[in-house]
Amino acid sequence: MARKKKEECKAPPAWLTSFGDLMSLLLTFFILLYSMSTISLEKFYQAIKGIIEAFGGHYVVYEERVIRGKNVPVQMPNMYPKMKSRKEIEEKVHKIRETLKALGVDSEVAKYGQSIRLRINTDKIFPLGSDKPYPEAIPLIMELCKKLKELDLPLTIEGHTDNTPIRNGRFPSNWELSAARATAVLRLFIQCGYDPKKLSAAGCGEYHPIAPNTTPEGRAKNRRIEIVIHLPM
Template sequence: MRRKRKELLESDNHDRWLVSYADFITLLFAFFVVMYSISSVNEGKYKTLSNSLEGAFSNKGSDQNIANQEGTAYKIIQPIQVGDTPMTLQPIELDQPTLEEVEKKHELSEEILRERRNLIEAAEQFKEVLAPFIDEELVNVKKNDFWIELEMNSELLFASGDAALSPKAIPILQKVSEIVRRMPNSINVEGHTDNRPINRLQFPSNWELSSARASSVVREFEREGINSDRLSAIGYGEFHPIADNTIDEGRFQNRRVSIVLMSHAFARYGANDQERARLLNIAQPETTEGVEPQNTQKNR
């Protein structure tokens, strides 16, 4: 009995693999059914989509139709416009206020407005008396609201590498002094050089050369009767170029002397703090009780 029972149990185990095999075949059949269903393409819809894309990216007009192989016409589908239609940008017209409008807007004092008009008049006089040199691009007149700058090329005033005024410079500076002598403005004379180094006993660097040239012009203005307390000589060397120092033309432009007429309210040794505030109509802060405001000397 025991032997027959053992043989019966062993025979049951041999058929168990059929269950797993049947499950595998069922899943495999389902897989192929799904693959077949998704691979089925509606030929009509496919052609419609293809023709639509072709019409959208072609150069044909929007009112034209295209036909498929069966002769069915399909209207070209235009791309969808996203957002607003681009508009042509119009240039913005900037205001160009007159001098009177600027004066009214800033509400400056009458004294500084009169001084500004005098500076503008002086700039026009410079252009008139120095017209031949302006045409040759040896002189340039620059106007600002509160100063004017007379830019003179060093070739007009000095020999190369020298700080002594050349004979032809004297008549030019005399014409300039006749205009500025009648004005009370401070005068800054600024010397500039190119970036080529200079190493002489008299001028170890461009600092000394630019300062010496500015001083020569200042001394000539003194001889022409301009008060010394209005004058200052400044040397900038090669460190404020107006053109490219790598080319000859640029270096030529950078070798220059600038004569700057400053407004009384902006000159360092012009008006003191209280006078400057009055000219510009700026409210002065209240001083601490018992402490008098420090008064800057007009001329140091």
């Protein structure tokens, strides 16, 4: 009786044949779809524009260059901004405080988590009950803006008052006065060239005191503008 010839290798499992046929059919199907497809240049430009702007670049893609397959020059000056350390920012803010002190304006620096607050007394900046800065205070605010522009960080400008009631035709309460003072400083910052997208203003009235309102000294300390510097994450 003849001996059965030994198989050199095992036969592939039955499912592998069906799987191979499926992959071949899928590949053929996608090649067919691709051959019938058309590229929407408008959607392509929109996608490229979104990617470039997300990385801080300028949209400079031209149709003829894309079609001809040439390299597209993309300018991205802000793609890798130099991040300042917290220590550098704190040193800069303390230098600003020293400058204010030399000009006779009381101020202090407070740290709160991801922000630094520069508290500036308003007695030499605004007349009592007014949101219009003294003429001699405007250059001081502009100089303050120039120094903060070097940090290029988002700022919130807060107005604060003491608890002395105010009732006049312009400001029915300290809420309105504090908000108007914060907005007045914000407008000067915009004139100085600070990016408006990085600025916001808030009026806090008398409700966030940093000293008791029971003494003239305490009330004077509560009359202030706070520039909140939001630190990078």
